[in-house]
Amino acid sequence: MIPYGRQEITQQDIDAVVDVLKSDFLTQGPVVPEFEQRVASHVGAVFGLAVNSATSALHIACAAAGLKPGDWLWTSPVTFVASANCGLYCGAKVDFVDIDPHTYNMCPNALERKLQHAEALGRLPKIVVPVHLCGQPCDMARIKSLADRYGFRIIEDASHAIGGKHCDDFIGSCRFSDVTVFSFHPVKIITTGEGGMAVTNDPDLAGRMELLRSHGITRDPMRMTHEPDGPWYYQQVELGFNYRMTELQAALGVSQMTRLDDFVKRRHELARRYDELLADLPVVTPWQHPDSYSGLHLYVIRLKLAETRASHREVFESLRVQGIGVNLHYIPVHTQPYYSAMGFAPEDFPEAMRYYNEAISIPMYHGLTFEQQNVVAAALQKALAA
Numbered sequence: 487m488i489p490y491g492r493q494e495i496t497q498q499d500i501d502a503v504v505d506v507l508k509s510d511f512l513t514q515g516p517v518v519p520e521f522e523q524r525v526a527s528h529v530g531a532v533f534g535l536a537v538n539s540a541t542s543a544l545h546i547a548c549a550a551a552g553l554k555p556g557d558w559l560w561t562s563p564v565t566f567v568a569s570a571n572c573g574l575y576c577g578a579k580v581d582f583v584d585i586d587p588h589t590y591n592m593c594p595n596a597l598e599r600k601l602q603h604a605e606a607l608g609r610l611p612k613i614v615v616p617v618h619l620c621g622q623p624c625d626m627a628r629i630k631s632l633a634d635r636y637g638f639r640i641i642e643d644a645s646h647a648i649g650g651k652h653c654d655d656f657i658g659s660c661r662f663s664d665v666t667v668f669s670f671h672p673v674k675i676i677t678t679g680e681g682g683m684a685v686t687n688d689p690d691l692a693g694r695m696e697l698l699r700s701h702g703i704t705r706d707p708m709r710m711t712h713e714p715d716g717p718w719y720y721q722q723v724e725l726g727f728n729y730r731m732t733e734l735q736a737a738l739g740v741s742q743m744t745r746l747d748d749f750v751k752r753r754h755e756l757a758r759r760y761d762e763l764l765a766d767l768p769v770v771t772p773w774q775h776p777d778s779y780s781g782l783h784l785y786v787i788r789l790k791l792a793e794t795r796a797s798h799r800e801v802f803e804s805l806r807v808q809g810i811g812v813n814l815h816y817i818p819v820h821t822q823p824y825y826s827a828m829g830f831a832p833e834d835f836p837e838a839m840r841y842y843n844e845a846i847s848i849p850m851y852h853g854l855t856f857e858q859q860n861v862v863a864a865a866l867q868k869a870l871a872a
């Protein structure tokens with residue numbers, strides 16, 4: 487089976503993790519801050535807060551931004567459930583903004599219309615979470631101008647997008663957002679096994695996220711309600727969580743960061759090659775923004791069903807039978823039973839449903855070979871001809 491995505495681990499990565507195993511600290515040592523510094527400086531942000539997953543990063547970013555019961559969080563319906571669940575963790579309500587049919591990201595026009603409507607109803611969102619789907623940057627300048635007008639905060643879910651750029655800004659510069667979140671799950675662009683990071687330029691948000699990732703406990707006298715009782719002293723000043731990243735994970739992350747640019751470059755090489763291999767098949771290949779450099783976490787094709795006899799499901803099943811580990815990113819979140827129970831109907835977000843009925847993620851990862859790409863293309867041709 488050729489998987490749709492997989493990690494790449496070298497001897498350098500293994501040595502880095504083994505070094506930590508032999509060191510004094512398995513957690514809360516020097517390597518986590520080193521990894522935070524590496525990522526933040528690479529993407530051009532001031533602060534990096536490493537945590538045990540992107541899901542945790544989204545949660546503490548929302549909490550640090552003050553999301554609370556009665557507030558609204560809006561995101562894209564075409565994303566992993568975590569982009570929406572972070573709002574529910576804070577007791578807020580969640581709503582969605584339909585996608586743009588070309589970028590598959592939250593549509594800025596749909597966002598603007600929904601904001602106008604919400605303003606009239608007095609239920610504007612406190613936080614909007616744009617998701618850079620497949621690594622393709624959202625139109626952040628436009629979303630930021632809407633944020634300035636309607637007063638919401640922006641948390642970028644860049645789980646697919648580390649290493650990508652819009653114009654000269656790396657995703658994560660937070661030029662148009664409050665916080666950007668990355669995931670280091672093994673299928674993502676770089677990995678720490680499990681892991682995530684929130685980056686920000688806002689010292690207040692950074693300080694609050696730092697507290698929240700570790701029980702709300704501080705050892706900084708400046709944050710305490712009174713002078714420390716003694717050198718042993720710490721205070722819990724918030725209700726936080728244990729979302730810390732281990733030194734082992736951070737060591738893997740530091741080592742992977744040295745190859746980030748290569749990883750993304752290779753993904754672009756593979757994408758260009760797929761574009762050519764699939765050009766004559768009845769599929770839509772991923773649109774690329776001319777001013778952007780996608781992280782290319784995923785390569786999603788859409789079937790032109792009017793030009794094929796096979797159904798979406800038949801093509802998908804045929805590819806799996808032929809040993810291609812295709813996937814579908816994502817089942818629109820609003821159709822998940824947990825969300826439909828809140829009153830969402832599939833047709834509330836028609837572009838998301840159209841996408842869901844046609845999309846297939848084909849293999850895309852650093853170690854994929856040209857020969858394997860040929861096998862994927864041949865299998866797809868066969869599946870579509872069925």
Ligand SMILES: *Cc1c(COP(=O)(O)O)cnc(C)c1O
Binds near residue numbers: 538668
């Ligand atoms: C993977 C992913 C997440 C969650 O990442 P974890 O590190 O597994 O918690 C969130 N959002 C998107 C868009 C993702 O792809």
